[in-house]
Amino acid sequence: MNSDFVMLNLPPLVVGVLTAVCCALPGNFLVLRRQALVGDAVSHVVLPGIVLAFVITGSVAAGPMLLGAGLAAVGSLVLIEIIRRVGRIEPGAAMGVVFTAMFAGGILLLEQTNTGHVHLDVEHALYGSLESIVWFDGEGWHSLFDSAALAQLPPQVPRLALTLLAVCVFIAVFWKELFIGTFDPGFAATVGARPGLVGLALAVVVAVVAVMAFDAVGAIIVVAMFICPAGAARLMTDRLFPQLLWSVAFAVISAVVGYCLAAFAPSWFGFSHALSAAGMIATVAGVVFAAACLFGPRRRRAGQVA
Amino acid sequence: MLDSVKPLRVVGAGQTPPAGERAAHDVDSPLAITGLTVSYGGKPALLSVDFTVPAGAMVAIVGPNGAGKSTLIKAALGIVPRIAGEVRVFGAPVERAMARIAYVPQRASIDWDFPATVIDVVSMGFYRRLGLLRLAGNRYRQKALDCLERVGMAAFAARQIGQLSGGQQQRVFIARALAQDADLYILDEPFAGVDAVTERAIVAVLKDLQARGKTIICVHHDLGTVQDYFDHVLLLNVRRIASGPVAETFTPAKLQETYGGRLVAVQGAGA
Numbered sequence: 001m002n003s004d005f006v007m008l009n010l011p012p013l014v015v016g017v018l019t020a021v022c023c024a025l026p027g028n029f030l031v032l033r034r035q036a037l038v039g040d041a042v043s044h045v046v047l048p049g050i051v052l053a054f055v056i057t058g059s060v061a062a063g064p065m066l067l068g069a070g071l072a073a074v075g076s077l078v079l080i081e082i083i084r085r086v087g088r089i090e091p092g093a094a095m096g097v098v099f100t101a102m103f104a105g106g107i108l109l110l111e112q113t114n115t116g117h118v119h120l121d122v123e124h125a126l127y128g129s130l131e132s133i134v135w136f137d138g139e140g141w142h143s144l145f146d147s148a149a150l151a152q153l154p155p156q157v158p159r160l161a162l163t164l165l166a167v168c169v170f171i172a173v174f175w176k177e178l179f180i181g182t183f184d185p186g187f188a189a190t191v192g193a194r195p196g197l198v199g200l201a202l203a204v205v206v207a208v209v210a211v212m213a214f215d216a217v218g219a220i221i222v223v224a225m226f227i228c229p230a231g232a233a234r235l236m237t238d239r240l241f242p243q244l245l246w247s248v249a250f251a252v253i254s255a256v257v258g259y260c261l262a263a264f265a266p267s268w269f270g271f272s273h274a275l276s277a278a279g280m281i282a283t284v285a286g287v288v289f290a291a292a293c294l295f296g297p298r299r300r301r302a303g304q305v306a
Numbered sequence: 307m308l309d310s311v312k313p314l315r316v317v318g319a320g321q322t323p324p325a326g327e328r329a330a331h332d333v334d335s336p337l338a339i340t341g342l343t344v345s346y347g348g349k350p351a352l353l354s355v356d357f358t359v360p361a362g363a364m365v366a367i368v369g370p371n372g373a374g375k376s377t378l379i380k381a382a383l384g385i386v387p388r389i390a391g392e393v394r395v396f397g398a399p400v401e402r403a404m405a406r407i408a409y410v411p412q413r414a415s416i417d418w419d420f421p422a423t424v425i426d427v428v429s430m431g432f433y434r435r436l437g438l439l440r441l442a443g444n445r446y447r448q449k450a451l452d453c454l455e456r457v458g459m460a461a462f463a464a465r466q467i468g469q470l471s472g473g474q475q476q477r478v479f480i481a482r483a484l485a486q487d488a489d490l491y492i493l494d495e496p497f498a499g500v501d502a503v504t505e506r507a508i509v510a511v512l513k514d515l516q517a518r519g520k521t522i523i524c525v526h527h528d529l530g531t532v533q534d535y536f537d538h539v540l541l542l543n544v545r546r547i548a549s550g551p552v553a554e555t556f557t558p559a560k561l562q563e564t565y566g567g568r569l570v571a572v573q574g575a576g577a
Contacts (some may be wrong), residue, residue, distance in 0.1 A: 032420065163309045173439060180430050183420050189385050190409040191486070238466035240421045 006138040009263060011154050012130040014214075016259050016281055018160035019213045020251035023225035024233075025167050026206050028240075028247050031230045032074030032182050038203060039226035043210045043219045044099045045076040047106030047125065052215060055113050062159055062216065069211045076102055103219070128218035128278040130259070156215055163212045170205055171244070174198055179240060217278040228285035229254060250292075254285035308542035321452050334397055336361055336490045336521040337382065344374070344381045351377045355391070360538065366526040366552075369542035370565050375525040376412065378542065379492050382407055385398030395490060399477045405434055410479045412495050424478050425450050425463040430447045430513030431485025435536060452486040456514075458507055480508055491515060493524045497531075509535055532556055 023039075030036050049072025053064040054105040076098050079262065110122050123129075133156055137149035144150070181188040181195035188195040206226070213222045233246035258281030263274050337359040344352040352374040357473055367375045380386040382393045382400060395403035408431070428450040429442045436442060442450070454460040457477040465476060476496060483491055491512070497505050512522050512535075526532060532539060532552060539556050541547040541564040548560045 032417075034417075047529070060532050119375075176433060176436065176441070179426075180433060183422060183427070184411060184416055186385050186411045186415065187409060187430065187482075188382065190383050190404060190407060191430070192404060193433055234421065238468075239423060239426070243421050 005123075005136055007138055007144060009259075010138065011133045011135045011157060012263075012277060013256065013259050015133055015154070015156045015160060015216045016130055016255040016277065017252055017284075018164055019216045019222075020225050020229065020255040020269065020281065020285075021248050022160060022164050022167055022209045023213055023222060024229035024247040024251035025171060025244060026202060026209060027226040027230035028233065028244055029178055029182055029202055030154035030206065030226060031234060032240075033199075036227050036231075039206055039210065040109070040223045041099050042073065042203070042207045043214070043222045044103040046072050046211055046214070047219050048072050048102050048109055049075075049106075050211065051109045051113065051125070053107050055109070062212070065209050066208065068297070069207060072102065073207055113158060124218065125214070125219050126218045127276055128214070128216050128221060130216055130277040130281075131263075131274065133216070160212055160216070163209060167205060167209065170201070176203070217281065221278045221282040224282035224285050225251070225254075228282070229291045232289040232296070235292040235298050238298055250285070250288050254288055255281050258282070258284035310504045334361060335359055335394070336396055337492075337523065338394045339378075339382055342378065342381060342393065343389045344377050344386060345389055346377075350544060353545050354544070357540055357546060357549055359521060361521055362513065362516065362519055363521055363538045365521075365523045365534050365538040365540060366532050366536040367523065367540045367542055368526055368529065368556075368564070369533060369547075372561075373543040373564075375542055376494050379409070379494060379523070379525065383407065383492065406489040408483035408486040408491045410483050410491070410493040410496060411471065413476050413479060413498065415494075418470075420467065422467055423463070424454065424459065424465050424467060424470070427467055427478050428453055428481045428485050431482040434486070448480075450485060453481040454478075456484055457481045457511055472499070473500035476500050477504055477507060480511055484511070489520055491520060491522045493522070495525050495527060497524075497526070497528060508522065523558055529561070 027036075027039065030038055046069035049068035050065050050071070051068075052072075053068030054060060056068075057064045079098045079102075080091070080094045083089065083097060084091055087094065107122055107125070110125055133154045134142075135149075135152070135154055137143060137146075137152040139149070177188070177193045177195075177198045180191070180193045181198045185195040185199075210219075210222055213225065217225060229250035230243075230248040232250050233243045236246045237243050259277050261275070261279035261284065262277040266272070266274055335358050337357070339355060339357040342352055342355040342357075342538060343350065355374075355378065357378075369375050377386055381388045381391075383404075384401065393400040396406060400407075425447065429446060431453070432436060432442050432446050432449070436446075451460055451463060454463055457480050459477050459481060462470065462474065462478075467478065470478065478494070480493075483493070496508055500508070512524075516522055524536070526536070534555060536552055538550065539552050540549040541555065541560055543564050543566075547564045548555050
């Protein structure tokens, strides 16, 4: 490994791994609550908010983007309720209309923004831009111990590290509440475990993760990161905590193998261009899920003959 | 309201019960519901239901499908919002007495393919005593095993819940309620889809709880066993049709009124 690796490949690899783990952990609860598409919905809805924040502030700083995404999420809930009442259609259809319309609006908005000095284009928003994350001060492995160089780390690295820490703290503090509220919300309400509040908090965590991951893997592929590692992990064990550990392992494997395949594999076959890292990570996550379906020890569900 | 006043007047004419005693009984009632009204999307599910449970009773809530039996207990417990009505548990507003209640939801309302073991589920019964951030340690593990022993499921403690039969799953839920160590047990269809062995085991556990002075309320669908298992009954069909001791209340005429024309086996059940 030469110094290029630390400058060009290590940062996207670390960001990819952090993003995958950030998504996989709350993804476990989404899968168990049959809310897998909440991740999908959230990542679609927040796009116009992120773009608006970018248009107004001209930067991709975390604060304004989170604020914009939060406003977009609240706005979508209000819109769904209005459409449901005024249009008298079923909630699923109202959600489908709002999510896709907001996403499309975000894309159009995005096309109008390619004027400033900070570039945010459609491709970036959809598929992320892991490859563009560069650590200019990372001149070699020794830079990892150089505080001056570490201070110049790409901002995504500390941002996602903090997000991961927040996700872990959330799950650790509300472990019993998430467990009881996901399994049996009616019972949870009677013992004071506040399933409604915890469910809302989970949705907020998912939204924050989706916004933080947006930069790295884009709005589309983040959905795969919420669902694939958690879904595969469910097929490996029959207890919740081991399932979380499996999902972290699968997320790390997907990110590392996916990034390496995208960055290095094309050159083995004589192609000069690397592939989309986020796309390859999501593809590997899908392959991991398929393998768990075929070979996972718990692939037979209750009711099926062993 | 008139319906609930009338019997009191009749009793009062005969033997004049001391007013103080009557008030004390009302205050101490494990569950006293007045004027409970619940609506689902504009359609009334429950209309001004009054229902008072005597302490130490074993009560069946009986009525046709869609009568609001599950809704009654969910609304009483605050799981489903109520439009109107007051719910008092042991004299206090229900919100402040939740620690004295153990609730067993319908088995079919749960995804049993959940990554949890039998002992994980029973340990949920300790939630209130544990509080935030504490996990159930060894002492609680032994308590959970004791509760499983009482329903004959101790040997299955490490089993994933999806691998159990319907009856075994129901017994795990009963064990979780035992772990709550409550004074009022509210069960939604505890005998639905369970085998005969499980039904006998659950009845024995409930009778044992009653012998210790606990109060038990079950949503129940098998009219044939009401007289064997229960001493009080509430006949419900959106409104309260009748309630009281089984001997006086569980009559063919009142059942006919509860079920409308739909009940054929009333005479068989009543005989």
